[in-house]
Amino acid sequence: MNSISEKTIGRLSLYRRILGELAQKQTQHIYSHELAAMAGATAAQVRRDLMPVGYSGSPTKGYGVRDLMDSISKFMDAPCGQSVALVGLGNLGRAILTYFAGRRPNLTITVTFDNDRSRVGKAFHGCRCYHTEELQKVIAQNNIRMAIIAVPADHAQSVADNLINCGIYGLLNFAPISLRVPGHVYVEYIDITTSMEKAAYFTRRAIERAKSGKSA
Ligand code: NAI
Numbered sequence: 001m002n003s004i005s006e007k008t009i010g011r012l013s014l015y016r017r018i019l020g021e022l023a024q025k026q027t028q029h030i031y032s033h034e035l036a037a038m039a040g041a042t043a044a045q046v047r048r049d050l051m052p053v054g055y056s057g058s059p060t061k062g063y064g065v066r067d068l069m070d071s072i073s074k075f076m077d078a079p080c081g082q083s084v085a086l087v088g089l090g091n092l093g094r095a096i097l098t099y100f101a102g103r104r105p106n107l108t109i110t111v112t113f114d115n116d117r118s119r120v121g122k123a124f125h126g127c128r129c130y131h132t133e134e135l136q137k138v139i140a141q142n143n144i145r146m147a148i149i150a151v152p153a154d155h156a157q158s159v160a161d162n163l164i165n166c167g168i169y170g171l172l173n174f175a176p177i178s179l180r181v182p183g184h185v186y187v188e189y190i191d192i193t194t195s196m197e198k199a200a201y202f203t204r205r206a207i208e209r210a211k212s213g214k215s216a
Pocket of ligand 1: 087088089090091092093113114115116132150151152153155159173174175176190191192193
C-alpha cells in the first residue's frame with residue numbers, strides 16, 4: 001500500500017462529509033474548485049488528494065457527487081466494516097457513543113468496557129458494556145483492531161498497554177496524556193482543551209487586529 005499522509009486522509013474524510021451534505025440537497029455535480037472552497041483547500045490540492053482514490057470527474061460537469069462519495073468510501077473504508085471498542089463509559093464515553101451511533105454503517109463502536117461494575121452488563125445504544133477483565137476475550141471474539149480511550153489520564157497508559165496486548169493496532173485517545181506505544185500502533189489524539197485555547201488565542205488576535213484596523 002502506498003503511504004498516504006494523515007492530512008490527506010483527514011481531508012478525504014472532510015470531502016466525503018461535504019459531498020454527503022450536497023447529495024442530501026440533490027446536488028449532482030461539483031467542480032474541484034467548488035469542493036476546494038467548501039473544504040478550505042485549493043483546487044490543485046483537491047485534485048492531488050483524489051488521485052489515489054482513482055476517480056476523475058468529467059471536464060465539463062466536474063465530479064459526480066455520489067460517485068465521488070462512493071469512491072472515497074471504497075478507498076477509505078474497510079470492505080467488510082470495522083468494529084471499534086470504547087474503553088471508559090463515563091461522561092465523554094457515553095457522549096461519543098451517542099454521537100457516533102449509526103453515523104457510519106461500516107465503522108461502528110460495537111463493544112464498550114469499563115471497570116465500574118455498576119455499568120457492566122448494561123447496554124448503551126445497543127452496545128454492551130463489559131468489565132475490562134474481559135478485554136482479551138471480547139476483543140478476540142469480535143475481531144476488533146481499533147479502540148477509543150476515554151478513561152482518566154492516570155489510567156490511560158495501562159489501558160493502552162492492555163489493548164495493544166490484546167491485538168489492537170489503532171487508538172483514538174481522548175485522555176490528556178501522550179501514550180507510549182510500539183511502532184506498529186497508530187495513535188490519534190483529540191484534545192478539546194488545546195483547541196479551545198487555540199481558538200481563544202486567535203480570537204483575541206482577531207479582536208486586536210479589528211481594533212487597529214488591520215486585516216488578516
Ligand atoms: P468520567 O470520570 O466521567 O469517565 C471515566 C470512565 O472511565 C468511568 O466510567 C470510569 O469508571 C472509567 N474507568 C476509569 N478507569 C478505568 C480503567 N482502568 N479501565 C476501564 N474504565 C475505566 O470522565 P470523562 O469526563 O468521561 O473523561 C474521560 C477522559 O476523557 C478523561 O481522561 C478526560 O480528561 C478526557 N476528556 C478529553 C476530552 C478531549 O477533548 N480530549 C474532553 C473531555 C474529557
